[in-house]
Amino acid sequence: xxPQYSNAEEFLAYLKKRSNWGRWGDDEDRGAINLVTEEKRVxxxxxxxxxxxxxxxxxxxxxxxxxxxxxxxxxxxRDSRDGIGIGFDFIGIDFHGRVTTHIDALSHxxxxxxxxxxxxxxxxxxxxxxxWGSIETWGEGIITKGVLLDIPRxxxxxxxxxxxxxxxxxxxxxxxxxxxxxxxxDAVAVYTxxxxxxxxxxxxxxxxxxxxxxxxxxPTCAQFFRENDVAVLVWDYLDARPGLFGKGLTNHMCIxxxxxxxxxxxLLEPLSEACxxxxxxxxxxxIAPLRVPGGTGSPVNPIAxx
Numbered sequence: 001x002x003p004q005y006s007n008a009e010e011f012l013a014y015l016k017k018r019s020n021w022g023r024w025g026d027d028e029d030r031g032a033i034n035l036v037t038e039e040k041r042v043x044x045x046x047x048x049x050x051x052x053x054x055x056x057x058x059x060x061x062x063x064x065x066x067x068x069x070x071x072x073x074x075x076x077x078r079d080s081r082d083g084i085g086i087g088f089d090f091i092g093i094d095f096h097g098r099v100t101t102h103i104d105a106l107s108h109x110x111x112x113x114x115x116x117x118x119x120x121x122x123x124x125x126x127x128x129x130x131x132w133g134s135i136e137t138w139g140e141g142i143i144t145k146g147v148l149l150d151i152p153r154x155x156x157x158x159x160x161x162x163x164x165x166x167x168x169x170x171x172x173x174x175x176x177x178x179x180x181x182x183x184x185x186d187a188v189a190v191y192t193x194x195x196x197x198x199x200x201x202x203x204x205x206x207x208x209x210x211x212x213x214x215x216x217x218x219p220t221c222a223q224f225f226r227e228n229d230v231a232v233l234v235w236d237y238l239d240a241r242p243g244l245f246g247k248g249l250t251n252h253m254c255i256x257x258x259x260x261x262x263x264x265x266x267l268l269e270p271l272s273e274a275c276x277x278x279x280x281x282x283x284x285x286x287i288a289p290l291r292v293p294g295g296t297g298s299p300v301n302p303i304a305x306x
């Protein structure tokens with residue numbers, strides 16, 4: 001992959017040049033999920049051979065402290081009717097951030113030129129919810145081919161470290177080494193070894209301030225995603241910190257520029273083990289967001305099916 005940018009100005013110019021604005025219409029708000037066609041879903045279903053399923057969701061937790069900076073609220077009550085016991089739950093969760101497995105809608109993130117397709121966040125994002133680009137747009141679910149890029153296995157190390165960020169060229173090298181081809185509409189899962197890193201360090205990077213160094217992907221990955229027409233990015237550790245090009249210029253810019261869906265904080269260690277045992281790194285992936293009117297995203301339990 002020939003690098004197209006090496007500084008902030010070139011990065012922003014690349015995003016503008018390769019923007020998906022208007023590609024499927026000036027008013028549409030599905031973004032790169034338009035690449036997940038009926039034919040794409042049928043092809044993904046044909047990947048199922050053994051029937052093995054793997055959840056990519058980290059467990060929700062109401063326990064505060066440590067890496068769980070935004071614990072969910074979980075309240076219970078009991079009742080009985082005519083001698084029959086009944087249990088009830090209330091769950092509340094602030095799911096954006098670096099804890100909960102969730103998917104970002106196109107209304108979640110924007111740059112200086114606005115939201116995806118040039119929409120004005122001051123008009124579209126209100127106290128009543130997102131008026132455009134909400135998670136309901138993908139309410140029928142995202143079912144497509146998933147591909148895992150296993151960075152620790154490629155590097156021969158248990159996890160990615162702060163001073164060796166993942167870049168776009170490495171993603172291309174990993175795909176080639178694993179013998180997989182990234183096709184338009186694919187969901188690409190980038191495994192960096194978050195669980196192994198947490199066991200070794202106590203997930204220390206997520207304890208501190210917003211400026212504390214964190215391992216992950218640098219903005220050169222955005223070129224890999226766009227040149228391969230990736231529809232969904234699935235990742236465990238998110239953007240590396242500090243980034244290469246300054247505050248805010250991260251792979252999250254793939255949302256407003258390319259209309260990509262980002263599935264954050266995925267549990268990818270079990271998927272890595274399953275791919276190694278199954279002998280291939282492609283699978284059918286199902287993502288079913290909650291249908292939250294005006295929502296900027298949703299908690300999800302993605303399922304990989306082999």
